[in-house]
Amino acid sequence: MSEITAPKSPVTAEQFADEIREQLKYAQGVTVEQATPADVYVAAAVAVRHHLMDSWMQTQHDMVNGTTKAVGYLSAEFLMGKQLRNALLNAGLTEQYNAAIESLGFNLQDVVDTEYEPGLGNGGLGRLAACFIDSLASLGVPAFGYGIQYKYGIFKQEFDKDGKQVETPDYWLANEEPWGHIDYNRSQKVSFGGKVVKEGGKKVWKPAWSVRAVPVDYMVPGYASGRVNTLRLWSAKAEDEFDLLTFNRSEYLSAVKPQVKAENISKILYPEDSTKEGKQLRLEQQYFFVSASLHDAIRVFYPGESKPDLTTLPDKIVFQLNDTHPVIGIPELMRILIDEYGYDWDTAWSITNKTFNYTCHTLLPEALEVWPADLIGELLPRHLEIIEKINEQFEAELKAKGVGAVTIKDMAIYTGDSVRMAYLATYGGSHVNGVAELHSQLLKDVTLKNFSDVYPDKFTNVTNGVTPRRFIKLANPRLSDLITEGLGTDKWLSDLELLKGLEPLAADDEFVRKFAAVKQANKVDFANYAKREYGFDLDPDTMFNTMVKRLHEYKRQALKILALIARYADIKSGKLSADDVMPRTVIFGAKAAPGYYLAKMTIQLINNVARVVNNDPDVKGKLNVYFPWNYNVRLAQHLIPATDLDEQISQAGKEASGTGNMKFALNGAMTVGTLDGANVEIRERVGAENFFLFGMTVDEVDKLYADGYGPRKYYEADPRLKAAIDMVADGTFSNGNKDTYAPLVSDWLSKDWFMTLADFHAYTAIQSEIEALYAQPLEWNRKALINVANSGYFSSDRSISDYLERIWHTGPLPALA
Ligand SMILES: *Cc1c(COP(=O)(O)O)cnc(C)c1O
Numbered sequence: 001m002s003e004i005t006a007p008k009s010p011v012t013a014e015q016f017a018d019e020i021r022e023q024l025k026y027a028q029g030v031t032v033e034q035a036t037p038a039d040v041y042v043a044a045a046v047a048v049r050h051h052l053m054d055s056w057m058q059t060q061h062d063m064v065n066g067t068t069k070a071v072g073y074l075s076a077e078f079l080m081g082k083q084l085r086n087a088l089l090n091a092g093l094t095e096q097y098n099a100a101i102e103s104l105g106f107n108l109q110d111v112v113d114t115e116y117e118p119g120l121g122n123g124g125l126g127r128l129a130a131c132f133i134d135s136l137a138s139l140g141v142p143a144f145g146y147g148i149q150y151k152y153g154i155f156k157q158e159f160d161k162d163g164k165q166v167e168t169p170d171y172w173l174a175n176e177e178p179w180g181h182i183d184y185n186r187s188q189k190v191s192f193g194g195k196v197v198k199e200g201g202k203k204v205w206k207p208a209w210s211v212r213a214v215p216v217d218y219m220v221p222g223y224a225s226g227r228v229n230t231l232r233l234w235s236a237k238a239e240d241e242f243d244l245l246t247f248n249r250s251e252y253l254s255a256v257k258p259q260v261k262a263e264n265i266s267k268i269l270y271p272e273d274s275t276k277e278g279k280q281l282r283l284e285q286q287y288f289f290v291s292a293s294l295h296d297a298i299r300v301f302y303p304g305e306s307k308p309d310l311t312t313l314p315d316k317i318v319f320q321l322n323d324t325h326p327v328i329g330i331p332e333l334m335r336i337l338i339d340e341y342g343y344d345w346d347t348a349w350s351i352t353n354k355t356f357n358y359t360c361h362t363l364l365p366e367a368l369e370v371w372p373a374d375l376i377g378e379l380l381p382r383h384l385e386i387i388e389k390i391n392e393q394f395e396a397e398l399k400a401k402g403v404g405a406v407t408i409k410d411m412a413i414y415t416g417d418s419v420r421m422a423y424l425a426t427y428g429g430s431h432v433n434g435v436a437e438l439h440s441q442l443l444k445d446v447t448l449k450n451f452s453d454v455y456p457d458k459f460t461n462v463t464n465g466v467t468p469r470r471f472i473k474l475a476n477p478r479l480s481d482l483i484t485e486g487l488g489t490d491k492w493l494s495d496l497e498l499l500k501g502l503e504p505l506a507a508d509d510e511f512v513r514k515f516a517a518v519k520q521a522n523k524v525d526f527a528n529y530a531k532r533e534y535g536f537d538l539d540p541d542t543m544f545n546t547m548v549k550r551l552h553e554y555k556r557q558a559l560k561i562l563a564l565i566a567r568y569a570d571i572k573s574g575k576l577s578a579d580d581v582m583p584r585t586v587i588f589g590a591k592a593a594p595g596y597y598l599a600k601m602t603i604q605l606i607n608n609v610a611r612v613v614n615n616d617p618d619v620k621g622k623l624n625v626y627f628p629w630n631y632n633v634r635l636a637q638h639l640i641p642a643t644d645l646d647e648q649i650s651q652a653g654k655e656a657s658g659t660g661n662m663k664f665a666l667n668g669a670m671t672v673g674t675l676d677g678a679n680v681e682i683r684e685r686v687g688a689e690n691f692f693l694f695g696m697t698v699d700e701v702d703k704l705y706a707d708g709y710g711p712r713k714y715y716e717a718d719p720r721l722k723a724a725i726d727m728v729a730d731g732t733f734s735n736g737n738k739d740t741y742a743p744l745v746s747d748w749l750s751k752d753w754f755m756t757l758a759d760f761h762a763y764t765a766i767q768s769e770i771e772a773l774y775a776q777p778l779e780w781n782r783k784a785l786i787n788v789a790n791s792g793y794f795s796s797d798r799s800i801s802d803y804l805e806r807i808w809h810t811g812p813l814p815a816l817a
Contacts (some may be wrong), residue, residue: 011051013099019047020104032104038114038176040106041084044097045178048087052219056228062813063142064301069315069810071136071143071803072297074290074329075129075322077269078147078231079121080218081633083179084112085474090138090221116175117634119153120233120269122591123550124659125361127633128435129322131467131659131796137222137229138469138494139800140812144317146293148285149180149216149233150269157591157630163607167594180216180233186299188213188292189239192284196381205339205382210239211262213292223469224494226816234292236265271593283328283371283379290329294319294336310341314354318808321358321429324369324421330356330428331386339382345389356429357807359462360422361656363442364554369421376419387414387424394427401454411450426451426458431807433462436657436678442698460806463678464657465796468496470633471663476641478518479668483788486511496795499666503789506782516781519644519668526642534628538585542624543774546639546669547647548589548631551599554654557590558748559756560647561606563764564625565724565733568609571619581622582771587639589631601744603627608733636660641667644780645692645770648673649763651754653698655679662794668784672770674759678794686790690783692770694762701755711752714760721760725749 023043024030030039063070088094098108121127129145136143155167193208218231238259265288270278301316302308321327330352337348362368377384391414398408413423426432426448434440440461444452452459473480473493484490486505492498505511523540530536538544547560564586570576588606592599610625628635640646646664648655648671655677664671665682672692673679683691696704715722725748727733734740748757773780792798804811 011093011096013096013103016047016093016096016100017103019050020044020100023047035104035106036114037106037110040101040104041111041114042176042178044101044111045084045087048084048091048093048097049179049181049219051093052087052091052221052228055221055226056219056230058816059142059227059229059813060300064303066813067315068142068813069808070301070317071141071808071810072293072317072319073129073132073136073143073145073322074293074319074326075126075145075147076286076289076325077121077126077322078129078133078145078233079123079126079633080118080130080231081127081470081637082112082115082117083218084115086134086470087219087221089469089474090134090223092224116172116177117632118172118177119156119170119632120147120150122154122269122271124657125323127466128464128659128796131465131470132800133220133229133231134223134467134469135465135796135800137220137227138225138467139797139804140222140225140227140815141800141804141810142227142813143220143229144293144297145220145229145231146289146296147231147233148266148269148289149235150266151235151263152268154269154271154591154632155594159603159607159627159629163604163611165592165600165603179218181218182235183215183217186215186296187237188215188234188295190288190291192287192379194381196385203339203382203385205335209262211265211288212237212239213288215292215296225812227813232293232296234266234289236263236288238262271591271595279372280375280379283375286325287328287332287380287383290326291332294329294333298336308341310337310343311347311351313351317355318810319356320803320808321356321425323359323361324425327358327369327421327425327428328380328383330424331380331383331390334386334390335382338386349390349393352428354430356425357431357433358422358425358429359433359435360425360439360443360447361435363439363447363654363656365447368447371419371421373414373416373418384419387419390414390424390428398454403450403454407450411454422448423451426455430458431460432458433460433803433807434656435462435464436681437461437463438653438675438680438698439656439677442653462799462802462806463681463794464659464662465794465799466659466662466666467796468493468666470637471640472666475637476518476522476667478521479515479641479788482514482518492792494797496792496797499789499792501789502785506785506789509778512778512781512785515668515785516777519642519781519784522642523644526638529638530626530628534626536626536628538587538626539583539621539624542583542585542621543644544587544642545584545645545647546587546589546643546664547649548587548636548639549658549660551590551592551596551602553598554754555650556754556756556759557588557602557606558744559649559759559763560586560588561602561609562721562724562728562756562760563767564613564623565609565727566720566764567767568613568616568619568623569723569727570720571622572616578619578622582774583622584624586623586625587643588625588627589635589639591631598744598747601741605728605733605741605744612733636663640664640669643667643669644774644784645670645672647671648676648679649695649759650674650676651756651759652676652696652701654754662791665787665791666794668781668788670770670773670780670784670787672763672766682787682791682794685793686787690786692766694766695759696755696762704755704758709752709755709758711755711757712749714757715749718761720764721757 020043133145153170191207191210213234220229337343434443527538648661658677674695
């Protein structure tokens with residue numbers, strides 16, 4: 001590997017400028033004078049890749065040739081956010097680049113602004129995967145992220161004149177995409193359908209059709225680690241283009257069909273919660289990327305070996321299944337080992353079992369994937385046989401352990417009609433983890449209780465985290481500077497627990513004032529951003545109160561909007577004198593799955609409440625509501641640092657962890673929240689007196705379900721709640737049309753599965769406490785600073801360290817010379 005030179009020594013701005021000039025000229029064919037910021041962006045990105053190339057090769061070399069086990073993070077989503085600034089930060093090149101780009105007559109921000117965000121995820125789960133690969137590289141742990149390069153990411157959201165969500169396709173690859181390298185020479189063949197036949201006493205799968213999985217490689221530079229890992233996203237291409245030539249002209253169109261069908265596999269990212277749509281295509285996607293990734297790992301770790309000793313596979317790589325989406329990997333690895341490499345069942349099982357681990361991300365039973373057996377049988381007949389056999393072995397094992405017949409039936413992986421992917425993952429892998437303490441406990445007590453009873457040692461917790469590089473340093477440069485000033489070092493960026501050192505400064509009024517000034521400046525920035533991007537007029541002298549996350553009933557955007565309407569009514573009716581009202585700007589951001597009717601209606605309601613409230617002179621300056629469309633990582637990076645109060649108000653027991661809550665706490669927002677997900681741990685760490693807690697606990701929720709929940713009782717008992725719901729029903733927010741929100745109102749009054757009405761009173765009651773504190777800016781900011789100081793635990797570096805210790809049993813590559 002002599003062509004790897006030592007990772008490049010610090011380069012100068014002049015060298016970068018030259019590289020960009022060369023790239024512009026020889027690859028893009030434009031002079032610096034002709035170049036637009038978009039041209040410079042592409043050239044700059046390519047130059048960054050060049051600069052990272054040696055470290056990338058070195059990392060792969062050390063990974064393949066050393067003894068450190070690698071991590072394969074299998075995830076259907078990676079919600080990366082923009083790349084340029086992040087790559088520069090992690091590689092320590094920001095200053096040289098700024099200077100280089102300026103010397104060419106451009107401004108880095110203009111260049112960065114032309115970058116288009118890849119939306120290859122729905123929300124928290126995809127963003128978690130992106131934070132994790134950042135942390136793996138930053139800790140120097142060799143790793144692959146494996147996923148799908150969707151042609152269309154999560155839809156772009158717009159609102160029509162009625163305030164309804166309109167989805168438009170996100171064709172992100174229409175723009176030049178300089179980060180991903182398409183490597184046709186490392187393609188994998190992935191097959192589907194057909195049947196299983198017996199040949200010489202052996203089962204042989206004769207698939208009906210195949211596609212070519214082409215890897216698109218993204219470099220993942222670690223922060224200050226000198227290591228660069230790989231995010232390998234698979235793109236589907238027709239398998240055998242040559243075949244087309246055998247067709248004559250008249251058959252040309254039908255000959256192209258298989259190609260179109262093949263390329264459909266990686267065409268779109270499925271919106272979460274749209275479970276009915278495209279089931280088959282979704283299973284095809286899952287198998288497609290997992291099969292390609294497993295074969296790829298064998299190619300990487302046993303280069304050139306036709307008969308590799310795959311019993312060593314668990315020493316080379318450990319796979320983490322990010323939710324149930326990649327779980328088909330378990331029978332796939334069994335099939336590869338038995339059918340392709342000739343291992344016996346028990347050896348194959350032992351290898352597979354040691355190689356996989358499973359992260360569960362939900363408590364909602366409907367979100368645990370269950371596939372109809374006939375669908376699997378049609379698409380992956382050999383895998384269905386293997387799953388049946390796994391299930392037989394599992395039942396025998398349970399029986400031997402003395403588990404009763406009824407329980408065994410309850411635990412079936414394969415029921416005869418369907419395959420339960422969460423159960424397959426729990427049995428098939430070494431460890432199962434939830435994503436926050438409370439969630440992991442509920443997995444053991446409820447969702448996977450039988451499994452935890454039989455295999456208690458498999459279960460563990462890893463609380464989620466977020467990367468401080470993107471979500472503090474890049475998103476909030478002012479706070480970053482202040483933290484560095486306060487701590488006297490910037491080492492906190494790779495050791496976030498150091499934030500604890502800020503705690504004594506909370507007693508220092510001067511420091512707290514500086515902290516408050518950072519927030520104020522961020523609010524002015526966001527107001528300018530919102531004006532430029534959305535045409536909104538936000539007043540930075542009001543409290544910025546934010547609720548951003550996917551729209552889902554369990555997250556309870558409805559609770560926020562009903563409380564807001566009640567407040568609006570109080571001001572209008574004079575019950576609350578305008579002088580007593582703490583001025584607030586409420587900001588929502590949320591996409592709803594296209595097929596999720598009530599969620600979309602909630603969006604429409606929020607938009608129309610915003611329209612009515614913002615145009616009502618009676619509440620002018622007291623209450624404003626804004627809903628910037630198309631919530632994504634970019635908007636998160638702008639909005640979170642500008643937020644005073646964030647909302648984490650899901651029904652207790654429903655949000656597995658949340659990561660938005662962590663981003664806000666780390667950026668000095670105060671949180672109003674329930675005892676759900678990681679809120680519990682945030683509150684424990686920052687202190688109960690620095691967190692606005694309200695609402696029912698998991699136990700109270702359970703009891704209320706058990707007693708028979710009737711929402712109407714709460715409506716009748718609370719005149720403010722009644723007034724708010726009545727306003728939605730009577731057409732106040734629909735130009736007098738009483739039908740517009742009827743389904744929503746009816747759901748609230750008759751079902752309200754997530755108990756919004758039951759928590760309404762507690763939620764509105766805590767607002768006076770919030771406002772009393774906000775009226776004392778110094779005290780508010782002191783508490784917000786204490787939140788920052790005590791949230792270092794929520795770094796994704798800590799999450800990854802926990803995975804390394806509890807689940808993966810590996811660590812960093814040897815230090816670079
Ligand atoms: C962090 C993040 C999420 C997750 O937010 P939650 O409040 O934890 O649901 C979703 N979308 C984007 C763009 C994010 O950055």
